[in-house]
Amino acid sequence: MSRKASGLKAWALQRLTAIYIGLFSLYLLLVLLFAAPGGYIEWKAWLGGSLVSVAMLLYVLSVLMHAWIGVRDVLIDYIHPIAIRAALLGVVGLSLVAMGLWAAQALILVRLA
Amino acid sequence: MKFLVSRYNPESDASPYMQAFDVEVSRGMMLRDALLEIKRQDESFAFRHSCGEGVCGSDGVNVNGTNKLACITPISELKEPIEIRPFPGRPIIRDLVVDMTQFYQQYKAVKPWLVRNDPMPEQEILQSPQDRDKLDGLYECIMCGCCSTACPSFWWNPEKFHGPQALLTAWRFLADSRDQATDERLDALEGPYKLFRCHTIMNCVEVCPKGLNPTKAIGHIKNLMLKNAV
Numbered sequence: 312m313s314r315k316a317s318g319l320k321a322w323a324l325q326r327l328t329a330i331y332i333g334l335f336s337l338y339l340l341l342v343l344l345f346a347a348p349g350g351y352i353e354w355k356a357w358l359g360g361s362l363v364s365v366a367m368l369l370y371v372l373s374v375l376m377h378a379w380i381g382v383r384d385v386l387i388d389y390i391h392p393i394a395i396r397a398a399l400l401g402v403v404g405l406s407l408v409a410m411g412l413w414a415a416q417a418l419i420l421v422r423l424a
Numbered sequence: 425m426k427f428l429v430s431r432y433n434p435e436s437d438a439s440p441y442m443q444a445f446d447v448e449v450s451r452g453m454m455l456r457d458a459l460l461e462i463k464r465q466d467e468s469f470a471f472r473h474s475c476g477e478g479v480c481g482s483d484g485v486n487v488n489g490t491n492k493l494a495c496i497t498p499i500s501e502l503k504e505p506i507e508i509r510p511f512p513g514r515p516i517i518r519d520l521v522v523d524m525t526q527f528y529q530q531y532k533a534v535k536p537w538l539v540r541n542d543p544m545p546e547q548e549i550l551q552s553p554q555d556r557d558k559l560d561g562l563y564e565c566i567m568c569g570c571c572s573t574a575c576p577s578f579w580w581n582p583e584k585f586h587g588p589q590a591l592l593t594a595w596r597f598l599a600d601s602r603d604q605a606t607d608e609r610l611d612a613l614e615g616p617y618k619l620f621r622c623h624t625i626m627n628c629v630e631v632c633p634k635g636l637n638p639t640k641a642i643g644h645i646k647n648l649m650l651k652n653a654v
Contacts, residue, residue, distance in 0.1 A: 317615060317616045318613075318614045318615045318616050318617075318618075318619060318620040319614060319620070319646070319649050319650065319653060321616065321620070322620055322646060323650055323653075384616075384623070387581075387616055387617075387621070388576075388577065388580045388581070388621065389580060
């Protein structure tokens, strides 16, 4: 994110992702409450559906972006030595990317299987 | 009535300490009157004050954990013992007197004046009553500093974050139909610090002695920025 865009863009993105996270979380909750997949086969069929898998991928991406903006805000607020802040941002950023890749891998495997 | 007052003389004290005073309270007494009485008891005690009626904004202090204007705070509203401290997060010059330099620098940074590109008219710049109404709740700020020094974001980044007072002022000029520097003002507020350190904590709204709402003003700025960006 460029220096110039890191104010408004981050703020707007945080709100946009929050809306999607809220809506999809509600959908997930309703599915798990009222139409929970009975077993592994059903679960795979549900998650492997093209609409659900793309929506789930978008959900994971939204959670990661939302988390990145939030954690970045906390670090900007409290961690002032620039080397420590950069190191922490790096650790958080790489962890989030790793989680995203892991989730994407799982979703792709479900689609392929 | 028992008062605990923060004392600090940088020339002789290693750190601030609380000193107890006993003040006889009378009906309708304001906190400023009690501070003046404390000064009568100990003339080395220092605090700022001037008009005594909530207009000049000089006597902002932290009372029982909340920033208030001493001159318009009735003693009867306060819980005993009344603990009086300087504004949090500001360097202490002496006792309750703090260094507000950064607060004024942030105010200056938002260009708190009308910017006109058109040639100035012969007489006044006209404004409709409706446009004038948009400045209500903004122009009344007396710059006492209660809000900005109650703001955690301003505590952590006072050199970079404008703080609620300066941002209220920024919106006061953005909202003014006579101002012609909307784009420049919005561009100047971009980046993660000046405006976007505000996390809607709303301490500013809670403490403002004039009942103003800097959080709402900040929301208006963000919305206008978004509107102009998409």
